[in-house]
Amino acid sequence: MIAMFQRELRENVKWAVVICGVLLFFVVHEIREAGTNFLFDFPKHTVFIAPLAGLLMGVVQTLFETRPDNWGFVVHRPISRRKVFITKAAAGLLLLYAGLLIPCAFAWTWAARRGNLAMPFQARMMLPMFADVLNAGSYYFIAMLLVLRRAKWFGTRLLPLGLPLASSMMITFFIGEFWQALSLIVIVQAIGAIAACGIFEVNGENPPSFAPRLALGTAIYPGGIGVLMALIGISQSFASAGGRWQYYQVDRNGNPVRVTQTIQNGERGWSITDPAGNPLPQYAGVDLDDPANSNLFTRFSAHLIDQNDIPWPLTVEYAEMNYRSPTPGVVPMRSGAPRGTRLPFAAIYDVPQHLIDLYDPNSHAQIGTIGPAGFASQGSAPAQRFEGNPINLFLLGSTRAFAFDSQVYWLRLDQRRVQPIFTATPDDPVISASTVGTAANSDAIIATYHKLYLLQPDGTKMFSAALPFDPTQYHFDASLLSNGHLVLQALSTPGSASKDNHVLEYTSDGTVIRRTQLPRLIDARSPKKYETAMFGAMFPLAARPISPSWILDEVIDIRSDEFPHLFEGFMWASALLCALLCLLMSLRCGLGKTATIAWSVASFLLGPAGITVMLALNDWPAREACPACGRNRIVWRRQCSHCGSPEAPSAMDGREIFEPTDALPPDNGLLAAT
């Protein structure tokens, strides 16, 4: 095994050097361009280069074995084929990871050196890069599978690529914690390795044993789903020449209005009604593309949300609560001074240190820190640190209200200090704080679990009022009208039980003068209706219990919540049809009773992509007429499935020459005539 390991290293080290060189080039390029976010920007390269490197290594390492003779030369040795594969994979992974990790280590070393980054270096900054590099192993095994597996390229051969692609999407966009990404990578690599090993052991044929078949099916399935989704997308581009959307806005006077936007043959049109759908004459024929109408509606710049009630995957998608985002470790504070003020330093909130660090943007040297007690220059210890963790870090870049559970500060970074403006009571902690108003005159809006506060920047209370809705069910957008009234949109948080949205208008003393409930927007003429139906047809029944409608809506823009009967109807009809098709195909393939039932049930649960898996794992049988009964029998079976007669021995034509031997079968033993 050691000899084989060394041979694999010797043969493929050049590819590791290529991988290392390419990635190193991008590292050096990024260092030359070095922004403060070097380590968070760099994964935009690794997210593509690492998979390509994995594919490259997998392909080059198995190309030799695609020829059966070469494969025979490699595996015909006094070691098991599994050991041959393990040795091969161990060498390949070692080279792959060495090629990728050496540039990453270089990047790490550079970034960790004081003065290179205008922010504190934290080891967690390497995690996105590290996850991408580890994920290359998934592509490596799948590349081996693609090269070795003898399926048609226009058939199912490329489909296993869907598994690492899905894995990449998950670890890049949807997974919050690094350990979760690591777990997924390990699982995907295990699936890929088992499938590739199974295929390697039988030289590209469908593996006979259960584990590799299951792994191969699992690898193919996401690709099948991906192809179906792509087909739906493509069909949509042919199906609809236009589109239609509806949404709510609030006009400059605080009135909620319903906007219906249509696109027909490239022409955009709008109709604006009241929430009940009654036309509003003042908006007749309005063109929202006209720059003159750009200020027609109120802009809601303040967002109040309880970060603890944001459901996954929105925590990752919108709230930046994930290992790839800087915010859990460092937060650039870009709105810490009046708009237009140019700060002579870059301000970064260092989450573990509970301090705002100030850096020279040119020399990247740290100037000092800001804590609750004020500025401390570099080298001197800060007098005080912030207590606890700031909330809603993802909003911090766009607000001057710097909120903790018990305290809200107003950022005055131009004066190198923060000013406490609100202290919460222990039984009603702060859930969110933001800034409302104009650039010249902005105020702080603060939400606790029970109350809403509007404060001036110096902390003077303008009003407080009861929070109108449960913050575990709603989040809020706020804006100040020109008359000083506050408009608050209460929007149901995705995944919560509440479905209705509301608009409230407060006077400057906190009195609610208008409260409008916005009816749910269900547009029967929406083109999304057909897309939803088609998506329902491909959606696996087994995934329905773990896929809430709001996730389908928020993540893949499918209106299963808006058109539930349509979605569910197509999903169930498709499941039944798939099961029936699979039953017929299993019978056609001559599968046994257990396999037929298993495949039918699997297709019922997995949908059309399940049929793809079934077709990929079972060779379509050739047939020929049975000499005994005349009906078509599967040639691979020794006995006719109709009449049970065994396949006839080869016909003798008088040329047979066999010597008497005990090896000769009775039906083929024509002795030599002498």
Next chain:
Amino acid sequence: MNDYVIRTEHLTRYFGAKRVVYDLNLSVQHGSIFGFLGRNGSGKTTTLRIILGLLAPTWGSSRLLGYDSQELPPEVRARVGYLAEGHPVHGWMRVKDAQAYQSRFYPKWNRELFHTVLEFFRVDPKTRARHMSRGERAGLCLAMTLAPEPDLLILDDPAIGLDPVARRSLLESMVYATRQSDRTIIFSSHLLADIERMADHIAVLDYSVLRAQCSLETFRSCVQQFVLRFEDAPPKLPPIRGLIQCIPQAKTLRLTIVNVTRDTRATLQRLGAQAVDETPITLEDAFVSYMGGTLQAARPAEFAGQTQVVGGVQ
């Protein structure tokens, strides 16, 4: 029974709808040098791969050195040398790399034999395998296959692509390798001269079906040639069992027949020929006639009418 190193029973293999090996019952005795003959695509390589456990049969079974081919333990594989078709070897390797690599798998590595075989082929030890001539590469592969001193040697078309000198070196190497032991060799080839020189037993595969398995002498004696002389043009032939070739000339017919019986001779006599003479036939002619008669034998009814075949080609 234990004297057989290879036994297959009803071995059958389909690739899709294509039947490549069909109902093959083959036995190879210990110590024999077994030539495996057949035209291109007749299933020789597939059969050897199934026997080695590199390919699964569609049905049927195969045993190698007493073990099921599909479950060969590593120690049994160590006793079987396999030279795959096309002489595969890692292109970057030089002779010393190849030896260093291969010898680590086989504790019983005969360094002297390895170098002797290389000398037969005059392999330059400094050349990388990818830059070697076909003959040199064949020599390197053969040396790598022989040096572990396997009990059974399976060579899949070892002479393919080699010039006569390299072919001669290959044969000499094989003779050298078998000279001192009772090693079993099974090799496939198209080349009758190689078979004649090396093999003591042969098997003939004819489009997936085993048609012959016998000693060379038996094969030669079973294929006979007759010349029939007529006063006028030869008559239409009736069905003759075992007829594999018919070459018509002006007033004569040259017939090659397998497994001639009394009935066959009586049938020939009834054709009304002035003379029926049996003429000697070389092994090569016998084999070419035998393999060339495939089309004809496959369609005896048609042949019984009028079809006349020259050299197996219509």
